[in-house]
Amino acid sequence: MNIVAVTACPTGIAHTYMAAEQLEKAGKKLGHKIKVETQGAMGIEDELSAKDIADADCVLLACDIAAQKRDRFEGKRIVEVKIQDAIKRPEDILNGLLG
Amino acid sequence: MTFEYRFAFPLPQGLHARPASALRAAFLRLVAEPRPDVVLLNERNANQASLGSVLSLVATDTRAGDSCQLRSEAPEAALAALRRYLEQEFPHCDEPAPEAQVGGCSTLPRPVQAESKVLRGRSAHPGLAVASVCRMSGGNVALPEVFGSPEEEGRKLASALADVRAGIGQQWLRANAVARGILQAHLDMLEDEAFLARMHTSIHGHGRCAGEAILEALEHFSASLRQSNSEYLQARVLDLRDLSAQLLKRLYGEGAEAEAFTLSGPSVLVAESLTPSQFLALDRVHLKGLVLAQGGLTSHTVILARSHDIPTLVDVQDSIALAEGDSVVLDATRGLVIPQPSRDTLRYYRLEQESLELSRRESRQSAQREARSLDGQRLEVAVNVATAAEVASAVALGAEGVGLFRTEMLFMDREAAPSEDEQTEVYAQAARAAQGRPVIIRMLDIGGDKPLPYLALPPEENPFLGWRAVRLYPAFEALARTQIRAVLRSAREGQVRLMVPMVCCLEELRYVKRLVAEEAADLQVAPVSVGMMLEVPSAALILDQLCREADFFSLGTNDLAQYFLAVDRGNPKVAELYSPLHPAFLRFLERIVTEIHRHGRWVGLCGEMGGQLRMLPLLLGLGLDEVSVSAPSIPALKQRLATLDGSRCRALLDAALSLESLEVVETLLASQAQAELQSLLDPRLMRLDSDSENKDEVIKELVESLRRAGRTDRVDELEEALWAREAVYSTGIGFGFAIPHCKSEAIASSSIALARLREPVAWQSLDGQPVRCVIMLCLRPDAQGSEHMKILAKLARKIMHEDFRQRLMEAEDPAALEQFLRETLEIEPHR
Numbered sequence: 001m002n003i004v005a006v007t008a009c010p011t012g013i014a015h016t017y018m019a020a021e022q023l024e025k026a027g028k029k030l031g032h033k034i035k036v037e038t039q040g041a042m043g044i045e046d047e048l049s050a051k052d053i054a055d056a057d058c059v060l061l062a063c064d065i066a067a068q069k070r071d072r073f074e075g076k077r078i079v080e081v082k083i084q085d086a087i088k089r090p091e092d093i094l095n096g097l098l099g
Numbered sequence: 100m101t102f103e104y105r106f107a108f109p110l111p112q113g114l115h116a117r118p119a120s121a122l123r124a125a126f127l128r129l130v131a132e133p134r135p136d137v138v139l140l141n142e143r144n145a146n147q148a149s150l151g152s153v154l155s156l157v158a159t160d161t162r163a164g165d166s167c168q169l170r171s172e173a174p175e176a177a178l179a180a181l182r183r184y185l186e187q188e189f190p191h192c193d194e195p196a197p198e199a200q201v202g203g204c205s206t207l208p209r210p211v212q213a214e215s216k217v218l219r220g221r222s223a224h225p226g227l228a229v230a231s232v233c234r235m236s237g238g239n240v241a242l243p244e245v246f247g248s249p250e251e252e253g254r255k256l257a258s259a260l261a262d263v264r265a266g267i268g269q270q271w272l273r274a275n276a277v278a279r280g281i282l283q284a285h286l287d288m289l290e291d292e293a294f295l296a297r298m299h300t301s302i303h304g305h306g307r308c309a310g311e312a313i314l315e316a317l318e319h320f321s322a323s324l325r326q327s328n329s330e331y332l333q334a335r336v337l338d339l340r341d342l343s344a345q346l347l348k349r350l351y352g353e354g355a356e357a358e359a360f361t362l363s364g365p366s367v368l369v370a371e372s373l374t375p376s377q378f379l380a381l382d383r384v385h386l387k388g389l390v391l392a393q394g395g396l397t398s399h400t401v402i403l404a405r406s407h408d409i410p411t412l413v414d415v416q417d418s419i420a421l422a423e424g425d426s427v428v429l430d431a432t433r434g435l436v437i438p439q440p441s442r443d444t445l446r447y448y449r450l451e452q453e454s455l456e457l458s459r460r461e462s463r464q465s466a467q468r469e470a471r472s473l474d475g476q477r478l479e480v481a482v483n484v485a486t487a488a489e490v491a492s493a494v495a496l497g498a499e500g501v502g503l504f505r506t507e508m509l510f511m512d513r514e515a516a517p518s519e520d521e522q523t524e525v526y527a528q529a530a531r532a533a534q535g536r537p538v539i540i541r542m543l544d545i546g547g548d549k550p551l552p553y554l555a556l557p558p559e560e561n562p563f564l565g566w567r568a569v570r571l572y573p574a575f576e577a578l579a580r581t582q583i584r585a586v587l588r589s590a591r592e593g594q595v596r597l598m599v600p601m602v603c604c605l606e607e608l609r610y611v612k613r614l615v616a617e618e619a620a621d622l623q624v625a626p627v628s629v630g631m632m633l634e635v636p637s638a639a640l641i642l643d644q645l646c647r648e649a650d651f652f653s654l655g656t657n658d659l660a661q662y663f664l665a666v667d668r669g670n671p672k673v674a675e676l677y678s679p680l681h682p683a684f685l686r687f688l689e690r691i692v693t694e695i696h697r698h699g700r701w702v703g704l705c706g707e708m709g710g711q712l713r714m715l716p717l718l719l720g721l722g723l724d725e726v727s728v729s730a731p732s733i734p735a736l737k738q739r740l741a742t743l744d745g746s747r748c749r750a751l752l753d754a755a756l757s758l759e760s761l762e763v764v765e766t767l768l769a770s771q772a773q774a775e776l777q778s779l780l781d782p783r784l785m786r787l788d789s790d791s792e793n794k795d796e797v798i799k800e801l802v803e804s805l806r807r808a809g810r811t812d813r814v815d816e817l818e819e820a821l822w823a824r825e826a827v828y829s830t831g832i833g834f835g836f837a838i839p840h841c842k843s844e845a846i847a848s849s850s851i852a853l854a855r856l857r858e859p860v861a862w863q864s865l866d867g868q869p870v871r872c873v874i875m876l877c878l879r880p881d882a883q884g885s886e887h888m889k890i891l892a893k894l895a896r897k898i899m900h901e902d903f904r905q906r907l908m909e910a911e912d913p914a915a916l917e918q919f920l921r922e923t924l925e926i927e928p929h930r
Contacts, residue, residue, distance in 0.1 A: 010827050013840045013876055013888070017895035018832065025899065041842070041878060041888045064827070087832055087899075088865045 003027065003034040003097065004048050005060040006067045009083050012040030019062045019086040020046075026090035034094075039068055048072070058097050062086035102137075102171040102178050107164055109190035112397065114161040115331050116284040116338060119153045121192040123287060126150040128514075129180040135173035137181070142166045152293040153284070154320050157335055160327035180552070187549075188512060206819050209795040210443035211435065218417050218436040220390065223401045225432040226410030227452055228388035229445065232425040232438070233366040235373070243351065246308035253302050256309040259349040264289055266345065270379055276488070277406035281375055281399045288342055294320065309350055317343040334398035341374030362386060367429045367436075369421045375399040383407060388429040390436055392418045412436060433815070446792070447799060454803035461807065462734055466497030470737045472719055476745030479725035480737050481537075483705055487525050490532035493730040497737055500537040502653065502727020503598075503705040504529060506582070507545055515553050516578055522585030530593030537594045539653065539703075539727075540586050541632065542579065542611070544568045544600040554578075563661075568601035569611065579611070583618050587627060596628040598653060603635035608648045633702075634658040639691050646698035653727070654691070656706025660684055679708040680764045685717065686756050692721045703727055712739050713768050719743055720752030738809070779887055780920055783808045784852040785913035793860055798822070798839060801852040801875045810877075813845035817877065820845065831864025834904060838895070840876035842883075849887040850877045851894065853916065855908065872907060874898070890924050897923060 005023050009015035020036040027034030035056075037048045050072070053059070059073045061080045081093055110118055126137060139156060140147040143165045148155035150169075161167060169185070171178060211217060246252060267282050267289075274282060288294060294316055301312035321336045362368070362385035369390045378400050389404050394413030404411040410431035421427060421438050428437040428448050437444055470480040481502030482493035486509075490501060509517050509525060517525075530538050545551060546567025547559035554575065559565040572579040586597050599611045612629055619626040631638070631645065634655035638645060645652075660679050661668060668677040678684075695702045703725030708714050710728040712735060718726055719740065728736060751771055755764050784804050791797040802818050805811045820841035824830065831837040852875040859869035876891050897903045903923065910916035920926070 011824060011840060011842050011878075012883075013842065013878055013891055014830070014838050014895040015832075017892040018899050021896035021899040038892070040892065041883045042892055043884050084828060084865055 001032045001094075001098065002055055002057050003032055003060055003094070004052050004056040004058075005034060005036045006039060006048070006063060007036060007083060007086065008039040008063040008065050008067055010064055012042075015064070015083050015087065016040035019083045019090075022087050022090040023060070023062070023094070026094050030091060030094055032094060039063075044068065060093070060097065062093075102169070102173055102175050104169045104178075104182050104185070106167055106169075106185060108141075108161050108167050109163070110193045111163045112193060112331050113163055113329050114156055114159060115193075115397075116153060116157055116288070116335055116399075117280060118189070118193050119156040120284045120287040122156060122189065123150060123153050125184045125189070126181060129184055130173075130178060135171050135177065137169060137171040137173070137178065140168045140170060142168065149292065152291050153287045154291045154339075155293045157332065158320060158323040160323075160329060160332055162329060183550075206815065207435070208430075208433070208444075208447055208815070208818075209799075209822070210441060210447045211430075211437060214437055214441060214444060216420060216438055218390075218415055218420060218438070219434055220412035220415035220436065221396065222431050222434045223389075223394065223396050223411040223413045224405045224409065226388070226408065227432065227448060227455070228365075228367050228410050228429040229440075229448060229452070230365040230367045230387040230427065230429075232421045232423055232427050233362055233368050234421070234423045235368055235370040235377075242308065242310045242314075249303045249306060252307075252309045252312070253299070255350060256298060256302065256312065256346075259309065259346045260289060262349045263342065263345045270376070274379070275406055278375075278379060278403055281403065284399070285338060285342060285375070288338065310347055313343050313346050313350075330395045331397045334395040337372060337374055337398050337400065341376050344374065345376060367427050369418055371418075372398075373400045375403055378403050383409070388412075388431060390415050390418055390421065390429060392416075443793070443795065446796060450796065450799055450803065454807060458807045463495075465738060465741075466495070466734050468497075468737070468741075470497075470499060470740055472740055472743045472745045472748070474744050474746065476719065478719055478723060478740060479703070480733055480740070481539075481703065481725055481727040482730050482733065483727050484529070484730075487529040487532065489730060490529045490538075493733065494533060494536070496730050496733045498536070498730065498733055500539075500594075500725070500727075501529060501533055502539055502703050502725055504538060504540045506541060506543055507549065510543060510545065510551055511549065513552075516551075516581070519581045519585050519588075522582060523588045526586055526589035526595060527592040530589055530595050533593055535593055537596060539596045539598050539630070539651075541598040541600055542569070542572075542582055544632075545571070563658075563667075569599050569607045570601065572611065572614075576614070580614055580618055583611075583614055584622060587615070587619055587622055587624050590624065590627050596630060596651065598630050598632055598651075600632045600655075601635060602631040602633075602645070603637045605641060605644050605648065608645060612648060630701075632705075633691065634662070636663045636687075639687065639694075642691065642694045643698065646695060646700050649700065651701040651703070652695055653725075654688065654702065654704040654706060654723075656688075656704060656708050659706070663687060678761050679706070680714065680717075680755075680768070681761050682756065682758050682764060685752070685764070688721060689752065689756060692723060696722065701725075710736070712736065715739055716743055716748040716751050716768070716771055717755060719745055720748035720750075722749070778926065779849055779851050779890055780917050780926060781808050781850070782913040782917045784810075784850060785916045786852075786854040787910070787913060787916070789854040789856050790858070791854065791856060791860065792858070794825075794862055797854055797856065797860060797873050798875075801839075801854055801873065804852055805846065805850055805877065808850075810847050810850050811845050812847075816845040817841070817843055821875070821877075829863035829865070831862035831866075831868075831870055832898070833864055833866035833868065834901075835859065835868060835871040836874070836898060836904060837862045837864065837870045837872075838874045838876060838898065840878070842878045842880050844880060846877040846879055849879050849882045849885075849891070851875070851891070851920070852877070853907075872904070874907075890926060893924050894920075 007016045007019040016038050020038050023036050035052055038045045059076045059078045061067050062083045064083050137150045138147050141159045141161045146159040148159050271282050297316040298312040301307045301315050317339055324332050324336050362382045365387050366385050367388040372391055372393045389409055389411040391413045392415055410429055412431050425438050428440045471477050479499045481500040482498035483503040485505045547556050547562035547565055550556050589595050602608050615626050615629055628650040630651035631649045632655045633652045656679050666673050666677040668674050692702055701724045704723050705727040709726040710732040758764050791800050798821055802814050806814050811817050820843040821839050824841050830839045854873045856871055859871050862870040882888055910919055
């Protein structure tokens, strides 16, 4: 599966990056292609390109605050989860995307 | 009216007892006998008073800015000295207003929020006390029913007055300087004409007994003081009550008011109010804090408490809730009293107290270290003083000498110049207090702007360019010789040096050196080192000649910059041009220091720029031997110096010398300060065996470690920001880890702090498990997107890896942990 994801948390200092790390780790383990954009105190990093989004099967938003540039994902299948869940059980979340 | 002088009342705190005493003293000193009556008229409220009566003066309710008149039938000439006093000295006779401390912080410390009873008050002096409540209440006076003839009662009163005066005299001997000022005001009140006259009339005119006369006078003057809107004047009622109580006690024995009061153990004293003499009678070993239901921030009792460093709250509502013997926490910093505190509250405050004590100890230790830069460049940090009494406390703060002893104070506000013996004693006292450290005594620097009655200097158009300092000595040679003899005689008590002010040519220095040589020969002592203030630009161009005569130099940059830039910094129209950071002035300083060193002489700096932390890199770059500043600036200056690199500062100075404007120099200094931002990591922020018992304590402990490392001085605000983040959802991320974090102005530099806990602590974590390791991340709001934030983001990702967490738990000591983090996060070592 080809997944693009965005993580964002209230202060943008910790959870944004922890969740990104967890999702990337889980994706690798489960054999999915995943690219995670972080929207934190470093600004937007690893920004998803139009092609990344067009190629993706699914958009995963792990955000506790409104994601920026959300209109990029219009027409795509979007799954929203709590950022804490992305940290706590990233594999479950990725498996859930299959269903 | 033959004499009429109008003025706006100059003192910010109004005419209260101390300035009123000073005014009366000046009146008695400066107006010759037979003394005419002189009246102060307040035009705002039409109150008036004779200058001979402190109480009447106080009762005029005169506030800052009130338009006032001095009036008298006496001829103008008789009052000229008094008028000069009012213009020149009176405006400086009071202490600055106490800072209004806002009692009650916005949020209470966490464990205090759970307390059932918390009292609030206004903080009169900050600090923390954990002790038992001791209540003090005043008794009532029972007046005798039978009493003597007016003559007898008059005699009784006179003897009570004499006894109380003698008692105050006794207290004086044991009192500190602040207490002495207050006792003096009390003595003046006891001699107050209006007060005495009122009592006299009561006894002789109305046939009252002595006690009644006292109470009636108390009531009368208290009423007029209470009427005033000024908190300051209302607080004076306490002084009157104090004196009346003492008088009654003398008249009718013990028990008239609160008798001798003993504290049996560490106590927080709770009282409706407390008089200054009651305070002075307390056993201050056991007195840990004061809680007053009334009081005000300006009462003499509060001033005394402050001078003895006793945490004090006033205007405490509900103080009745504090029962004798209760354990109590007095948090006079935040304006709180917590009776019967919970275990959590006690632990919280104990933690804070230990942390504060630790940092006091650390700062005392670092104060005593030799002042050097990070790379070992020596720059002595000395103190500027105006009295010998200041030297000891400055040495305790870390002064490595006295770089400038201004002797003008010794000569001012008196009828004749101080004698040789008196001066010798003062200089010797300074030398002894300096304990072998050098003491540079500057000869009298006085001119037409500060006239002395015994010098009769003519008024001048432009005293700063006039007949002053060394230029006066030939005309007043006896005065100069006396001072030189006193300095020479004091030299056996320490390392005393003599500095000549305002030297602009070689002859002046040679002249003073000749006097020194002659007096030394006469006294049969060795001459002292003689140096000069460098404050007149002309001196800078003859340094080759001056270096042959002067043993040392001190740059008086305030005047030097004014003369050099031709700017009167008191003139708002041009004050903007005045700055020692002017590139031209920096070049000037650089040439002076280089030239003096080329001739092998020592050079210090005693102007205000020495105390400005942001300018320190430039001063270090200049290669000065010493910088002399006011005492309170010393610890911070030494600390900052220890973080600077001498060769980098030299490069910074070189860069500044080639800049084209003041603004660009300021920008350069600001960017330098930015570049010096501390590393995110510091072993002092790593606590590997924390015994904190709960989340409150862990956060408090880490915030305190940030405070001790100099990274925050706003602990409450920082804690609040961390808790605000916890309120969104817990930062317990599972695996026994929590990462509380915040973005806050309260952190001086972004930081990582870490605590490994002996016992796991509940943190409402994602996996419901308690936490064993807490990593706190504090980011400055302006550090978004910065190098620091990049590292924090990397750290957040690493925490998701088990091997990383494992290593954090296994590191053996703070240094090893810091090293591991530094390598893993690829942080460059702190330069």
